[in-house]
Amino acid sequence: MRFNVSFLLAPFLFLLAGCGGLVSQDTAKQGEIAPILTSEEAFDDQTFAKPQEARVTHIDMDLALDFDEKTIGGTATLDVLAADLASEIILDSNGLRVSAVTDEAGNALKFDLGETVEGKGEPFTIQLPAQKLERGAELAEGEFAATHRIVVEYMSAPQAEALQWLSPEQTAGGTHPFVFSQGQAINNRAWIPTQDSPGIRQTWQAVISAPEPLNVVMSGVIQGDPEPEGENRHNFRFVMNNPVPPYLIAIAAGNIQFSELGPRSGVWAEPEVIEAAAQEVGDTEEMIDAGIALFGDYRWGRYDMIILPPAFPYGGMENPVMTFLTPTFIAGDRSNNGLVAHELAHSWSGNLTTYSSWRDGWLNEGVTSYFENRIVEEVYGKERAEQEYALSYAGLVDGIQEVGSDSPVTAMRTPDATSPFDTKGFAIYDKGTVFLRTVENIIGRKKFDTWLTQWFDSHAFEPVTSEMFLADLRKKLIGDDAELEKRLMLDAWVYGTGLPENAWKPDSKAFAEVDSAVAAYANVGTLPDIEVWRDWTAAEQRRFLEELPQDLSNEQLAALNATLELSQTGNNEVLFLWLEVALRNEYGPAVQQAERFLAKVGRNKFVSPLFTALNETEWGKPIAQRIYAETRSSYHAYTRGNVDKTLLFKTSAGTALSD
Ligand code: BES
Ligand code: ZN
Numbered sequence: 178m179r180f181n182v183s184f185l186l187a188p189f190l191f192l193l194a195g196c197g198g199l200v201s202q203d204t205a206k207q208g209e210i211a212p213i214l215t216s217e218e219a220f221d222d223q224t225f226a227k228p229q230e231a232r233v234t235h236i237d238m239d240l241a242l243d244f245d246e247k248t249i250g251g252t253a254t255l256d257v258l259a260a261d262l263a264s265e266i267i268l269d270s271n272g273l274r275v276s277a278v279t280d281e282a283g284n285a286l287k288f289d290l291g292e293t294v295e296g297k298g299e300p301f302t303i304q305l306p307a308q309k310l311e312r313g314a315e316l317a318e319g320e321f322a323a324t325h326r327i328v329v330e331y332m333s334a335p336q337a338e339a340l341q342w343l344s345p346e347q348t349a350g351g352t353h354p355f356v357f358s359q360g361q362a363i364n365n366r367a368w369i370p371t372q373d374s375p376g377i378r379q380t381w382q383a384v385i386s387a388p389e390p391l392n393v394v395m396s397g398v399i400q401g402d403p404e405p406e407g408e409n410r411h412n413f414r415f416v417m418n419n420p421v422p423p424y425l426i427a428i429a430a431g432n433i434q435f436s437e438l439g440p441r442s443g444v445w446a447e448p449e450v451i452e453a454a455a456q457e458v459g460d461t462e463e464m465i466d467a468g469i470a471l472f473g474d475y476r477w478g479r480y481d482m483i484i485l486p487p488a489f490p491y492g493g494m495e496n497p498v499m500t501f502l503t504p505t506f507i508a509g510d511r512s513n514n515g516l517v518a519h520e521l522a523h524s525w526s527g528n529l530t531t532y533s534s535w536r537d538g539w540l541n542e543g544v545t546s547y548f549e550n551r552i553v554e555e556v557y558g559k560e561r562a563e564q565e566y567a568l569s570y571a572g573l574v575d576g577i578q579e580v581g582s583d584s585p586v587t588a589m590r591t592p593d594a595t596s597p598f599d600t601k602g603f604a605i606y607d608k609g610t611v612f613l614r615t616v617e618n619i620i621g622r623k624k625f626d627t628w629l630t631q632w633f634d635s636h637a638f639e640p641v642t643s644e645m646f647l648a649d650l651r652k653k654l655i656g657d658d659a660e661l662e663k664r665l666m667l668d669a670w671v672y673g674t675g676l677p678e679n680a681w682k683p684d685s686k687a688f689a690e691v692d693s694a695v696a697a698y699a700n701v702g703t704l705p706d707i708e709v710w711r712d713w714t715a716a717e718q719r720r721f722l723e724e725l726p727q728d729l730s731n732e733q734l735a736a737l738n739a740t741l742e743l744s745q746t747g748n749n750e751v752l753f754l755w756l757e758v759a760l761r762n763e764y765g766p767a768v769q770q771a772e773r774f775l776a777k778v779g780r781n782k783f784v785s786p787l788f789t790a791l792n793e794t795e796w797g798k799p800i801a802q803r804i805y806a807e808t809r810s811s812y813h814a815y816t817r818g819n820v821d822k823t824l825l826f827k828t829s830a831g832t833a834l835s836d
Pocket of ligand 2: 519
C-alpha cells in the first residue's frame with residue numbers, strides 16, 4: 178500500500194462528510210469518517226474488501242420488503258473513499274441479485290460478481306468512475322484520495338441467510354407475516370451490497386417500503402411517521418449518523434407496537450406480547466443509568482428493544498438503538514434480564530469500540546459479559562451478580578475440560594491456524610469475563626474502571642484489537658512494574674489456551690446452599706422441598722440442574738419432576754435444563770413437552786443441545802430425526818446449520834447437509 182488512507186485522511190474527511198450532505202449528529206467525533214486499522218492483527222480474512230484501496234463510508238438504502246417473494250430489493254447508494262487513482266472497489270456479496278451499477282449520474286459502471294467461496298459469499302467488484310481531473314485534496318505531498326458515489330440496483334435472494342421470513346403461524350398473532358435480519362457475523366452481505374467487515378465502519382440511512390399495517394424497525398433512528406406510498410404500502414425512514422460496522426445494520430418488520438419505558442427507552446413487540454415484554458424489561462432505564470455511571474456516556478441517543486417471535490436464533494443481538502431479543506427470556510420475574518444488560522453493554526463494548534477482525538471475539542463478547550455482570554450488580558445486587566459469575570466460571574471450567582486445556586479453541590484471541598468461528602463460546606464470553614474480573618481484582622476496581630472508561634472513550638466509533646487493548650493496559654496501568662505485569666499474566670489470558678492459574682474464583686458462598694443440596698441428592702437421594710426450591714433464585718435453580726449427577730434413572734427423573742415441578746416452570750432457562758437432562762437419560766414422559774418446545778422455539782442455545790441430547794442414545798436418535806423432520810424448516814439458517822451437523826441430517830437426495 179502506498180499510504181494508509183485511514184489516519185492521513187482525518188482532517189480532509191471532515192470536509193468530505195460536510196459536503197456529502199450527511200445529517201448532523203450528536204457525537205464526539207461529529208462529521209469524521211472512522212479510521213480503519215492496517216496492522217496485521219487487525220486483518221479480517223472473511224471479507225473480500227481491500228479497504229486500503231477503496232472503502233465504503235456511507236450507505237443510502239432505498240428498499241422494498243416483499244413478503245410473497247421473500248426478498249428485499251431496491252437501490253443502495255454508496256459513498257466510496259478511494260486511494261489515489263484506485264480503479265475499482267471490492268464489496269462483499271452472498272447471493273445478491275444485481276441488476277445494474279451506475280455512477281450518480283446514471284452512467285453504467287462495469288461490475289463483476291466473482292466465484293462463490295463456501296461460507297463467505299462472493300467478491301463484488303465495481304469499476305470506479307474514471308478519476309476526476311480535479312482530484313481530491315492533497316493529503317500529504319503527492320498523495321491524493323478521491324470520493325465516488327455509486328448506485329447498486331439489486332435484490333436479496335429468497336434464501337438469504339441474513340433474513341428470516343416467518344409465516345403468520347410463526348408469530349404470536351398468527352395473522353401477519355414477520356421478517357427480521359441477523360447480520361452478525363457475515364450475513365449482511367446477503368442483503369446489503371457493501372464491505373461487510375467489522376473494521377470498516379459506515380454511516381447509513383434508509384427508506385423502507387412495507388405493506389400496511391406492518392411496522393418496520395431498524396438499528397437506526399426513525400425519522401417521523403411512516404408516509405403512505407401507493408396502495409396499501411407505507412415508507413419508513415431511518416438514519417444512523419454514527420459510523421458502525423455493517424453487521425450492526427438490522428431490520429425487522431411485523432405487526433408490532435411500541436410501549437414506552439422511559440425518556441430514552443421503549444420496547445416493540447406483537448400486541449399479544451407487548452404487556453409481558455414491557456413488564457419484563459422494566460429495569461431498562463436503571464440499567465442505562467448504571468452503564469453510564471460505570472463506564473461513561475451512552476452515545477446512541479435512544480435505547481429501544483424489539484421482542485421477536487421465538488424463531489429468533491439468538492438470545493439477543495445488540496443492534497444499535499434497537500436491541501433484538503428472543504421472547505424466551507421472558508420469565509415474569511426479570512430473572513433472565515442479564516440478557517438485556519448484556520445487549521445494552523454492547524453499546525460500549527462492541528458497538529462503540531469494535532473488534533477489527535472476528536479473531537478478537539472476546540473484545541466484543543468477553544468485555545460485554547464482564548460489563549453485563551457489573552450492570553447486574555448495580556441493578557440487582559451483589560449476590561445475584563456473584564451467582565451469575567459463578568455460573569460463567571463453571572461454564573468455563575467445564576468447557577475447557579471438555580475440549581482439553583491445550584486446545585486452540587480455548588484461546589481468547591483466535592490462533593493463526595484456527596477459524597475465527599471455531600473459537601468456543603466459553604472461551605470468548607466466560608473466559609473474557611473471568612479475565613477482566615481477574616484484572617479488576619489485581620488492579621483494584623476504581624483504577625480499573627477509570628481505565629476501561631477511557632478505553633471506550635478514546636476508541637469511540639473505532640475498530641480495536643487485542644494488541645491495542647493490552648498495550649493500553651500496560652501503558653496506563655502497569656508501566657514498568659514488573660511484578661504487577663507478572664501477576665496479571667495478560668498474554669497467557671489472551672493468547673494462551675486453558676485457564677490461567679491466577680483466575681479469579683467466584684465466592685464459594687454464592688451457591689453454598691445449592692451445592693450442599695446437590696451433594697445431599699447425590700449421596701442420599703434427598704431432594705429439596707418445593708418451598709425451598711421456589712425460594713431459590715433462577716441462578717440457583719440452574720446451578721442445581723447443571724450440577725446433578727450425569728446418570729439418572731427414569732424413577733429418579735419422575736421424582737425430580739414431581740417434587741420440583743420442573744415441567745411447569747415459567748423460566749425457559751430452567752425448563753431447557755430439565756428437558757436436556759431428561760432427554761439425555763431417555764426419559765419418555767419428557768418427549769412430548771420437548772417436542773412442543775422444539776416446534777416453537779428456534780433459539781440455537783436451546784434447540785441444538787436438545788437435539789444433541791437425543792442424538793446421544795439409540796433411544797433418542799429416531800426421536801430426534803422424527804422431530805427435526807417436522808421442525809427443521811421453521812428454524813433460522815444458523816440453528817438449522819448447527820442441528821444439521823449434529824444429526825448429520827440427510828436431504829431427500831441423500832446428501833448430508835453438514836459442512
Ligand atoms: N452479539 C451476540 C450474538 C452473536 C454473536 C451473534 C456472534 C452472531 C455471532 C449477542 O450479544 C450475544 O452475545 N447474545 C447472547 C446473549 C447472552 C450471552 C446473554 C445469546 O444470544 O445467547
Ligand atoms: Zn454479546
